[in-house]
Amino acid sequence: MVTTRPENLWFTRCPVPTATGIAADQGWLEAEFAPDGIRVRSLQEQGVGDVRGEHFSHRLPTLIREGGNVPALWARSNDAPTRLIGLTWFEERQVIVARPGSGIHGPQDLKGRRVAVPRRTIDIDFWRAMALRGFDGALRQAGLTLADVELVDLDGDVLPGQWEPELAALRDGRVDAVYTKGAVAVESAARYGAEVAVDLDALAGRRARVNNGTPRPITVDQRLLDDHQDLVVRFLAVLLAAADWAGEHPAGFARVLEAETGSGPGGVAGAYDAGRHRELHAGLGDDRLELLAEQEAFLRGHGFHDSRVDVSTWADPAPLAAARDLLPRLTLVSQEKQS
Structure with missing residues (x-):
């Protein structure tokens, strides 16, 4: 069955270091999907108050989220139809x-x-x-x-x-x-x-x-993954490219962090050690999944959610594997601001 392409592809991220934030800053998400006639929109943009709460509940069918694991696990525990498609481990102060x-x-x-x-x-x-x-x-x-x-x-x-x-x-x-x-x-x-x-x-x-941001999940609505897995794969490939860019542009990465976190240069320098700009790549290795499972058990044990989330069955490694294969074929132009 052929399904209609969505008019909007939504994304959301927390005010922390994320590949999604870098990709948005560079204009790469818009550029990747514009030829499809798909508008890429952020829950953080102006005038979307009616859907902004989806950052936590994650029930918007065309939403991809990169953010803290506490809301992501809570949403999944409350039957939000999401899949875990990536985990980052970025050390914050x-x-x-x-x-x-x-x-x-x-x-x-x-x-x-x-x-x-x-x-x-x-x-x-x-x-x-x-x-x-x-x-x-x-x-x-x-x-x-x-x-x-x-x-x-x-x-x-x-x-x-x-x-x-x-x-x-x-x-x-x-x-x-x-x-x-x-x-x-x-x-x-x-x-x-x-x-x-x-x-x-x-x-x-x-x-x-281990805490809300370590490891940090990338989640997607199951319906988007079922009907348009190619869009999810392309989105993830752009995030991998953004992580590559951050690793090669520490000054540009710091600039994006100031904008994303709302902090000044001193706060960014104090919170993120030198070399951290190379750590934004997503993975779904056993080590990260095990630590997320420990976090899930801790949160459930302290009443933050009731129903157990089986992290291993929640995770779907196929989109990220396909994104890694696609990455060399992406054509992205940096929009880095000049000082």
């Missing part, structure tokens, strides 16, 4: 901060301390999930668990800057430690005079750093 002179210098010093746990009124509270997972990863390095700290719930508006309610509580002495991650968080922590108490990036093994 993950640290636990404290007030100067707190005496917290490593995971073992968190025992008995008051740790900030966000509570946001949103469909899936990924802020809370990130904090719990961050503290869990640190505590386990010292043979401790979340039961060894005092979890302090902090209500906050979704609109203020990242980790602002938690950092304010730290400044005011209501908590002893706050988990933060990413470029904006680096700048926010500096404004509040917080200092790094536990550097999760320095802890041994990736398991300590």
Whole structure:
């Protein structure tokens, strides 16, 4: 059966380092599908408020999403018809901060301390999930668990800057430690005079750093994959090209990151170490799938979703394999801005 080509192909990404963000910046997604008469649109563009919530629920039939695993797993657990078609592992700055002179210098010093746990009124509270997972990863390095700290719930508006309610509580002495991650968080922590108490990036093994963005899924609606797998393959091939471009253009990559994250050069430099620009390629290897499965079990165990998501059956490696084959035949022109 021949199905009609969609008029719109939607994509969405989180305000973090993604190949999707680079491809959009370069104009490559529009250019790839324009000959088909398909308009490529972002949920982040102006005037799409009626579908913007699909970033979390993922029930838009022509949507491809590159973003945090907490909403992606939550949506799948709630029967969103999605498939996992890629996973990236991009190290973002993950640290636990404290007030100067707190005496917290490593995971073992968190025992008995008051740790900030966000509570946001949103469909899936990924802020809370990130904090719990961050503290869990640190505590386990010292043979401790979340039961060894005092979890302090902090209500906050979704609109203020990242980790602002938690950092304010730290400044005011209501908590002893706050988990933060990413470029904006680096700048926010500096404004509040917080200092790094536990550097999760320095802890041994990736398991300590599994969180919302590590690994980060690329998901697609099953209907788009069933009816127009060639479009999905081409989209993924463009993302692979964008990851290649980032690896070859560190300055251009930093510029895109500033725009994507809403952070300044200092925040980007503080959150993403030199050489990270080479790490945006998607994969579906057993190592990444295993870590995502561990994240799924953690989230389910803490009530973020109810129904188990079997990561191995959720994943479909065929589109990414086809995209790798297609990549050498893509013709893309860089739109890199000149300084």
